[in-house]
Amino acid sequence: MANERIGIWLIGALGGIGTTASVGLAALHRKLIGEQGLVSALPRFKPLQMADWSSFVVGGHEIRESNYATEARQLFEKSNVFSEQLLREVQPSLDEFQSNVRPGTLLNVGTTIESLAGTAALALKNERPAAAIERLTADLQDFKSRNQLSHVIVANVASTEPPVDPAARQYDWKSLSKKLDSDPQSPVPASSLYAIAAMQSGFDHVNFTPSIGSDLPALEELALERNVLHVGRDGKTGETLMKAVLAPMFSARNLEVMSWVGHNIFGNMDGKVLDDPINKANKVRSKDHLLTEILGYKPSTLVTIEYVEDMADWKTAWDHIHFRGFLNTQMTLQFTWQGCDSLLAAPLVLDLVRFTEREHRRGTSGILRHLSSFFKSPMGADIPPQFHKQYDLLEDWADEVAGG
Amino acid sequence: MANERIGIWLIGALGGIGTTASVGLAALHRKLIGEQGLVSALPRFKPLQMADWSSFVVGGHEIRESNYATEARQLFEKSNVFSEQLLREVQPSLDEFQSNVRPGTLLNVGTTIESLAGTAALALKNERPAAAIERLTADLQDFKSRNQLSHVIVANVASTEPPVDPAARQYDWKSLSKKLDSDPQSPVPASSLYAIAAMQSGFDHVNFTPSIGSDLPALEELALERNVLHVGRDGKTGETLMKAVLAPMFSARNLEVMSWVGHNIFGNMDGKVLDDPINKANKVRSKDHLLTEILGYKPSTLVTIEYVEDMADWKTAWDHIHFRGFLNTQMTLQFTWQGCDSLLAAPLVLDLVRFTEREHRRGTSGILRHLSSFFKSPMGADIPPQFHKQYDLLEDWADEVAGG
Amino acid sequence: MANERIGIWLIGALGGIGTTASVGLAALHRKLIGEQGLVSALPRFKPLQMADWSSFVVGGHEIRESNYATEARQLFEKSNVFSEQLLREVQPSLDEFQSNVRPGTLLNVGTTIESLAGTAALALKNERPAAAIERLTADLQDFKSRNQLSHVIVANVASTEPPVDPAARQYDWKSLSKKLDSDPQSPVPASSLYAIAAMQSGFDHVNFTPSIGSDLPALEELALERNVLHVGRDGKTGETLMKAVLAPMFSARNLEVMSWVGHNIFGNMDGKVLDDPINKANKVRSKDHLLTEILGYKPSTLVTIEYVEDMADWKTAWDHIHFRGFLNTQMTLQFTWQGCDSLLAAPLVLDLVRFTEREHRRGTSGILRHLSSFFKSPMGADIPPQFHKQYDLLEDWADEVAGG
């Protein structure tokens, strides 16, 4: 392993998560920080001989006109994270990563995301789907060859797209492929085009967003055909993680959850995009189904996600859980989660890449079910909704890999 | 099963938990309430053919001068739980249970608990340990025979005693037995005397309190000798349950808990007893060791439990968890738990009795490890501290019993 | 004063506030309760020789088919307020009040409120405005004569109407009066028709709702013409009271409020009506303008009011205030208000009636500026938005009255 170099290709490379993952990886290269927040760094997973942090090189697609130095500086100033000194020290790595960033595609991203695009991405706005896939694929392969990478893992950390037309689920790979070749309108959104480009290049795909990405029958087929791994959707970082942890407690104690209300406020770019109700629909849906699955009945629920600019990257969630216990007694649990969104998400993205890379070495393909604890809406059949049961899948996998 | 009658003998029969368990059991007899808050009523445990609620009869030891009607009325008035109508309807059962209440012992309970005692208990204050055990045993056997019970389970729900002299752990049963026979001073506290009376009668023992009870090598020996079951200590109802559920999340995500501060306020009798710092020491210890065990390191911790009279039975806990994530970013989780203490505890006591009764039918003896999810400081070796792992033990047991 | 009887005529007589005010007044008659929550009972106002609680008789208009006994029972059962014993003891008074309840009008109340109406109110649905006013006036006068009342004060505690057409502000009393006589469509909503009926009868009018009521130039004119008092709008009971108290603190300390987010959940009838976005608009507007007025600049604000059925009358508000202090340091204040909506509002309604009655004895007319501390959107020019400054107006008035 020691001498191999592995690529992380970020979709939405310069967003809050992409920037934080890059800053963090650069800091890990230089051992400037500890490994807090990194699941793959837990003693539990030491025996697995995971790839060294120093093995990874970052590149990516991005539709905005910006660069890592600027984005990192903004996060620092608005959200009071990182430090000037750290930013100075990682600057050379960020410059190196920056040289690997290429324009993304705007096909089917919706008007809100489109409004953020820079000239390079806008110039490609009228690309046909086939041309887009070809271009994205060429970018990936160029990244690999220029950096002498043994393997690349593509991770989508871009803003949430509008929900996809359910018709997209009806294609098999052959018919979708044909449609993409012939039609000037893409039947699937950008997130899926990126996934196709990755898979066709033989690269694994991690979807950290609520967008559809590879979560389509046609792409599951493609993954198996090309012998690649994929996993998603929607990283579980804050309030939903809490739900997945707390709801089983109410269930185990036979305490009837009458209502679970969750209000989220934050002010980063992701929040701005979610201020568009079409994009938000995708997100709220992903946060809400969980409770019913865990509890076995549908309590009254309410989830809001609101953009409040001055909160910057600090996502604050207030949850109010009203429950009924013995002799009809009504009680309440409230919690306030004050987490920095990108700082919670970025290490999980690095973990997902690292766990995926480890499994890639085992030579399997298809959905990575054992990584479901990282997601709000994990792909794959029969995934238990309880966090601890999902985490058991990860530990069981680790035992198997370590044992093998 | 249908025609058997089973006894529940409560130590601290007229306290908040004892009263609520009795009101609740009476209401279950008459099907006046649903089964919320009762773990043993979950669909998961249906196949086990647990004893019907109607099988159970309540009796108990109590040091105060009072009765169920008065105590239930007080809980209703001070804490706004139950309802006048319910209390009217369960009155006949409460009267029946009341006729089974006998004076407890004051040996080694400490001055704070002693100050609550009524004339009947005070009259017995100078009893020698051997005489006390004999009397308590006679009460238990009288309960069984008068009520034609097939079996009795003794459950301690009394106020917290002062911590026990560590020397008590050095006895084996033979030497302790001799000491109890010969010495006018008891080497063990009241909670252990009750446990001895139970075990010598062939009855199982559940210790829902932080007091030592049967958690002594000598009594573990006695349990095996008399072929009885026992389990404890310190019911896990609110803030500590939350800790046992949330700490594994921080651990799983490699988020470093820097400090975990918990402030508890409540105003019931238990709170009054805990206002005595000697008694409180036992409680705080039980609440605090958990985090270190789960996290694998010792964060800065602070736990307070304060008596605020107007809060009555409503225990409100505020917990502030300060943690460090990726790139040294410090974040915060706070929760407020507003639970009614007796109403959370009482159903668990009924569950413990019911689960114990079920295991009794299987004919085993010793510590009930699979009930550890109910306790803050579960007895038995190698009990995992995480709530979900303890709960797995219960589910595994259920599978085994159902399968057998 | 001692022998006079004074009428309280409630619009929305059987709603949560109307019911609670009636139960409370009946309990005060019998001295079953203390005077907590009643501003007019403070020692500060003792010298004013306010009317005795026993002087007041309740009647009112209501569009639903129900009665006090049923409504009070429901509040008791759903929200765990009152007690069975209290309800038994006040039953005779409630029956007496019930005999004074008459069908209200549905003119311009909007479809959501209309959907709650009973047969009596529905039968009058096509009444012309002039006929409605005539009928409402007759009800008021009949109430006075049948009960031998010296005076009547009409208090609107009904559900929130949709916002009124701004054109309504352009009428003077003469033109409005003509329009009401001639037009089959009322140019003003029900709340204003009730106010007109009150004023034309020589009765004072208190508007505890966000609906427009007497807050129209034409009605201000009418009040002066008929020599009656009036005051409103929108009782300030919980979250907004907190805003009016806390915002001056930030202002006094030159702490810059960057954002103030408030989320409200509750499950009473008022909440159901507010679930209609048209009705909600009126309410949110009333809650939001305050901060800008107090702070002198517009922070980022967000107010939600959501219907969560199981919360019943317990309105829970979570407010998150993000502010900037010295050296640009960002800090946070959060509060959670768990108040019982009707129980907070009802005593204020009784206070408003009592204060109004006291001023009525002084023979003045027009807007009661000194009662502005009771309202979210107080009528009258130059009302300071700070709670303590509004309260100073009340204390100054009390000094003047006591001194006179």
Place this chain on the structure above:
Amino acid sequence: MANERIGIWLIGALGGIGTTASVGLAALHRKLIGEQGLVSALPRFKPLQMADWSSFVVGGHEIRESNYATEARQLFEKSNVFSEQLLREVQPSLDEFQSNVRPGTLLNVGTTIESLAGTAALALKNERPAAAIERLTADLQDFKSRNQLSHVIVANVASTEPPVDPAARQYDWKSLSKKLDSDPQSPVPASSLYAIAAMQSGFDHVNFTPSIGSDLPALEELALERNVLHVGRDGKTGETLMKAVLAPMFSARNLEVMSWVGHNIFGNMDGKVLDDPINKANKVRSKDHLLTEILGYKPSTLVTIEYVEDMADWKTAWDHIHFRGFLNTQMTLQFTWQGCDSLLAAPLVLDLVRFTEREHRRGTSGILRHLSSFFKSPMGADIPPQFHKQYDLLEDWADEVAGG
């Protein structure tokens, strides 16, 4: 005014508040920051022609061995306040201020504060009171002359001393003066010795700490004799400010506060000193008397202040207010205050100095009653406990000064 230079002499110059005030003043000199958090900068006080920020020069007494650069850096690193860039830019001013820092006195400061002392202060440990006063006075006069200051205001921002022997209140200035001259043991603590040195030099004295300082009959006499101003005690920055603002609301609405529980956690040096129960006693007393004064009755209260190291300067307070409203209904208000202690306090210290300097120009002497809104335990007779009434005193004073 423009050309005059005014001295701020800080007792505890290098503590969190002293350091922040110095950093902030230096930043104001260079106009690097806005005036958030500074009361004296409010438009309301513009007409008063307050001294320019650029007029002020900092010096002070300190018992520890440190310097501004180190202390500011520590606050930056531990508490994530200031910024590296700001610290670089203010460094020249901090160096200038540093040259004015002299060793303080350890007389009667208690063992906890003593344990923090550096060699310079320890070398003076056995000074007699008279010698100490003489030395401190010389330091002050040297500060004035070296810096060509027109006036000096001494502000105590040191850690809390143990409570003073009540006997100290029995001296008049003459007898205290004699005692100080003759006795090797000081009858008063360090905070009073500093105040005496200030007053004897003709300088005003501001006591921002809970220590006794000038709050003794003998020193009030001295202040009038020397024609100087003084004011204190215990800056009101966070939780107590909230109490002074919220308690009047409960009072105005006749809502009975049954209990008010406040838990404070923080991890700065002040917190470390308060971890000594003797020093803490002084602080808790200062926080607790307020409620009874405002409410007119004594609710159940509980105040804790606990040192939790990782919280650094971020003082987090959780308050739980349990109150009773109409018809005995019990409700709850909770708040969480997350404030940075030094950043809240430092601007108030600068304000107090500026307001004092303004009054000094008017030539009055004695206690500055109109500054009572800044203090938890304001000196002076008949100070209203409500924040808004105290603030009215400040506004009235401003009107008077502006008018004169």
